Amino acid sequence: MGDTAEPAASVDTVSGENAETNAIRPDSEVKVLFDAKCRSCHRNMKIMGTTATITGVYDRIPGGDWKYHWFRNPDSMVAAGDAYSRKVKADWGNTPHPAFPELSRREIDLLLDYISTVSCK
Numbered sequence: 001m002g003d004t005a006e007p008a009a010s011v012d013t014v015s016g017e018n019a020e021t022n023a024i025r026p027d028s029e030v031k032v033l034f035d036a037k038c039r040s041c042h043r044n045m046k047i048m049g050t051t052a053t054i055t056g057v058y059d060r061i062p063g064g065d066w067k068y069h070w071f072r073n074p075d076s077m078v079a080a081g082d083a084y085s086r087k088v089k090a091d092w093g094n095t096p097h098p099a100f101p102e103l104s105r106r107e108i109d110l111l112l113d114y115i116s117t118v119s120c121k
Contacts, residue, residue, distance in 0.1 A: 030110040037100060038111065057116045071108045072101045 061067055062084050069077055070085065074097040077085035089097070103111075 030114045033107060034111060034114055037103070038115070041098075042115070057112055067112060068105055068108055070097075071099075071103055071111075073099045075099065 061070075066082075066084070070088075074085060074089075078089050089095070
């Protein structure tokens with residue numbers, strides 16, 4: 001979408017004795033970003049009483065720039081007839097997903113890395 005490619009940063013984990021748990025530091029950039037942008041709806045990885053989660057998201061989403069378009073303007077993808085966008089919306093009870101046009105590619109990658117591997121309770 002006009003962005004230049006940005007290298008993805010790694011998720012900031014706790015080091016030392018807790019390193020094997022892959023615990024996310026509470027002050028890490030991705031945790032702060034998730035809490036600010038996503039937690040209000042994706043608390044405990046549930047929304048609207050469903051048990052659907054967003055872990056394993058990389059196994060489900062289309063490749064290419066789909067993820068950047070989705071985060072920045074999901075309604076336009078649904079309106080354009082994108083099949084996977086329509087499925088996601090239907091699977092979540094037709095609840096609209098907010099648009100985050102301000103997110104950089106790096107931030108989107110950080111969020112997806114986080115939610116694909118970590119329980120966000």
